[in-house]
Amino acid sequence: ANWIPDLFMKRVMEKGEWSLFSPNDVPDLHDLFGADFEKAYVAYEEKAARGEIKPYRKLAATDMWRKMLSMLFETGHPWITFKDACNVRSPQQHAGVVHSSNLCTEITLNTSDTETAVCNLGSVNLLNHIKRTDDGAKVLDHDKLQVTIKTAMRMLDNVIDINYYAVKKARDSNMRHRPVGLGIMGFQDALYELRIPYASNDAVEFADRSMEAVCYHAYWASTELARERGRYASYKGSLWDQGILPPDTLDLLAQERGGYVDVDRSSSLDWDALRQKIATDGMRNSNCVAIAPTATISNIIGVDASIEPCFGNLSVKSNLSGEFTVINSYLVKDLKRLGLWDDVMVMDLKHFDGSLRSIDRVPQEVKALYATAFEVEPLWLVEAAARRQKWIDQAQSLNIYMAGASGKKLDDTYKLAWLRGLKTTYYLRTTSATQAEKSTGRTGQLNAVSVHGNDASMSATAATAVADEPATDIKFCAIDDPGCEACQ
Structure with missing residues (x-):
């Protein structure tokens, strides 16, 4: 990952x-962040301008930014992560520096020569946790x-004590700070239940309110555990301790x-009551919440992984246990209700990689609700993530999905992530330049479909069929699937 200071983004x-x-000439920058980093960095620039530091090179910040985004587009990484947001917003900044995230970019804990960060995860x-009201x-x-969260936080706190630690630095760190990372999964499934399209203001609002509730209850559970079991050792001087x-x-x-x-900055719960509770009882855990990929x-x-949009309404997942066909049961239920679920629809879903966009007989509101990851504009992913991150x-772990990526779209998306206060992003996932040709062993008439772009030479039928033969199962490449074990 690129570990990017705010000063660089401001220059961009x-x-x-x-x-x-x-790095040999500026060793202290490794442990500085925020205004302290900026002050030291500018001082080094002044020394370099006077010829006191060599080697040294200046370039346009936008040129370096473009290089970073170009590499991200070509390979999916190095990921874009923001050093100062991780450190300035860390409750443990009094106890050390966050030098990097973990692999999946959701864990932002202090590391040092004497401590190796460890986090215990649950989702x-x-x-x-969606219910139907009386109306x-x-x-x-x-x-x-x-x-649920009260139980989960107790379980995660227990793990710290009963876990096996192969490295003493890891055990020391975990026992001193007691960090845990409670996250969520099935966000997309919850949206299906609520009949909310991912690409909508309602989804952003639900991301805000649902994560507020998860965090509020997690922090409350930790302060309850502190009253029962005692505060974590490095609590004094933390942001929690400062209110x-x-x-x-x-x-x-x-x-x-x-x-x-x-x-x-809006909220819906009584954070002042929580603040008073923590002032009285302290915290059992230095950190409580992190959203892992849950692959x-x-x-x-x-359920769909983590906070991910649906990767495909019909797809194949692969791991060491084999290949598994995954179909969106919510979509099937809706299509059955509309009288549209048949062999023709199955073939069309296969042909269009699980997308409804080009299938004319599917109503627009259904297409919006079941839009797949690459059909959701990345700004919606960032906006929802920003509401959670506060x-x-x-x-x-925030994957960015981008179809038809351009330099401007990349630039706009990652600048927006920084402006919205995100700490990290994960893979940039883009569509492949080519697609495998799809064929079946059936002949006949199937759905009329829209003609778009490269599909201009395609006939109005998605495939041909023989009435007495079953459809051939088509296997899709799962390399770009965020749920694929190989991708993790």
Whole structure:
């Protein structure tokens, strides 16, 4: 990953220059962040301009930014992660520096010569916390969510004590800070239940309110555990100890950046009560919340991974156990209700890689609800993630899906991520330049489909069929599938 300081992003936004140094000449920058980093960095630039530091090179910050985005587009990484957002918003900044995230970019914990960061992860199935009210509406079940999270936080805190640590530095770190990372999965499934398209303001609002509830109850559970079991060893001097909660740290970030933080600050729960509770009882865990990819466990329980949009309404997942055909049961139910679920629809879904966009007989509202990952504009992914991030004390594994990527779209997306206060992003996933030809052993008349772009030479039928032969199963490449074990 690229570990990017805010000063660099400000130079990019302001069309300034960036200086390249040998790390040997600027060793203290490794442990500095925010305004302290900027002050030291500018001082080094002044020394270099006087000829006191060599080697040294200056270039346009936008040129380096384009190089980074070009590499990201070509390979999917190095990922874009923001050093100062991770550190300035860290509850543990008094105890050390966050030098990097973990592989999946959701864990942002201190590391040093004496401590190796360890985080114990768990995820709540958001789908199982949607309830129907007396008037028939579906809403988030706060009472059930609170019970689940209270149990989960106790379990994760237990893991710290009963776990096996192969490395002493890891055990020392875990026992001192006791960090855990409770996240969510099935976000897309919850949207299906609520009949909310991923690419919508309603989905962004649900991301905000649902993550606020998860974080609020997680922090409350940790302070309850502190009253029962005692505070974690390095609590004194932490942001928790100072009465500064994760949503409050957006103000700290804006102060350090001199602006450049633009995110909705609304809330719905009583954070003052939580702040008072923590002031009285402290915290059991230095960190409580992180959203992991959940590639395996979400497959096991049958929901979409983590906060991901649906990768495909009909797809194949592969791991060491074999290949598994995955079909969107919500879509099937809706198509059956509309009288559209038949062999013809199955063939069309195969032909269009699980997308409904080009199938004319599917209503537009159904297409919007079941839009797949590459049909959702990346700005919606960033906006929803920004609403979550304001509540989270660590970070989230945020894949960016981009169809028809251009330099401008890349530039706009990642600048928006920085302005919205995101700490990290994960893979950039783009569509392949070519697609495997799809064929079947059937002849006959299938759905009329729209003609778009490269499909101009395609006939109005998706395939041909023989009435007495079953459709041939078509296997899709799963290399770009975020749920694929090989991709993790």
